[in-house]
Amino acid sequence: MRNFFNKLLGRGTAEPAQPVIHAQIPEGRRVYAVGDIHGRLDLFEALLKVIDADDAAHGKAQTTLILLGDLVDRGPDSAGMVHLARKLQSERDVRILGGNHEEMFLASFEDKDVLRPFLRHGGKQTLLSFGLDPIALRRADIAETQVLMEAGIPQEDRDFIASFEESIVIGDYLFVHAGILPNTPLADQKGEHLRWIREPFLSHPQEHEHVVVHGHTITQDAQDRGNRIGIDTGAFESGRLTALVLEGSSRRFLQTRQDESGAITAEAWIPEHFEPA
Structure with missing residues (x-):
């Protein structure tokens, strides 16, 4: 196991930048935060094995796994991802944030104006993963699609998704799906900011109350900007x-990454500097 982990180590960013803003996790704790999964159950299952290997290699700690939201849509197995997340939460310390795609998914059962963009932005793949008939779904209008959703998606799955959190604070870190409205106390942040914001959050150069760990905005590689760390690397399209x-x-x-042959491999690295804006 240790040799496996050691083989993974060794990648850093090339260009030095200003000093990293220092932040701490409480002593004795270890946190793993996972970016937007979007139905890529295969990549998440592989990553979970790497997380477990890393956790074992670094000694005993109180370990927390945080999923940053957007478990569903776009990828092929949102239903499987939801079911695995519930299982994991019953077995270990797992906390899950609700993303904008979970928000759209839940609202789509009642609001036709939400269902339309939900289907355009990966929702169709989610419905198919729950076993809805593809032929019936293709022929259905919006109202009929809602009927199919009500009949085909278990209430327990909807309730589980509705239980996802808006934000999590551990030590000097704040975990949210999308980001925060700068210069606004956490208590005054609105759900729409936490689940949907990009600007002015992404380009904000000053420190926040916490270092913000987020997904939502896809980048080619993880971005450690000092005041925020973005880890949505577009699993559903980039692999x-x-x-x-x-x-x-x-x-x-x-x-974890999938190559052109379909093989999934793993990598680990320690950043030397955060990426400059």
């Missing part, structure tokens, strides 16, 4: 799913 590991004042990354 790369990324996790941030936080322990004490250290940060490192784990990633």
Whole structure:
């Protein structure tokens, strides 16, 4: 196991930048935060094995796994991802944030104006993963689609998704799906900011109350900007799913990726500097 982990180590960013803003996770704790999965159950299952290997290699700790939201839509197995997330939460310390795609999914059962963009932005794949008839779904109008959803998607799955959190604070870190409205206390942040925001959050250069760990905005590689860390590497289209590991004042990354042959491999690296804006 240790040799497996050691083989994964060794990638950093090339260009030095300003000093990293220091932040701490409480002593004795270890946090793994996973970016937007979007139905890529295969990548997440592979990443979970890498996380478990990393956790074992670094000694005993109180370990928390945080999923940053957007478990569903776009990829092929949202239903499987939801079911695995519920199983994991019953077995270990797993906390899950609701993303904008979970928000659209839940609202689509009642609101036809939400269902239309939901279907355009990966919702159709979600419905198919829950076993809805593809022929019936193709022939259905919006109202009929809602009837198919009500009949085909278990209430327990909807209730589980509705239980996802809006934000999580551990030590000096704040975990949210999309980001925060700068210069606004956490207590005053609106759900729409936490699940949907891009600007002015992404380009904000100053420190926040916490270092913000988020997904939502796809980048080719994980971005550690000092005041925020973005880890949505577009799993559904890039084949790369990324996790941030936080322990004490250290940060490192784990990633599973699928190559053109379909094989899934893993990589781990410790950043030397955060990427400059």
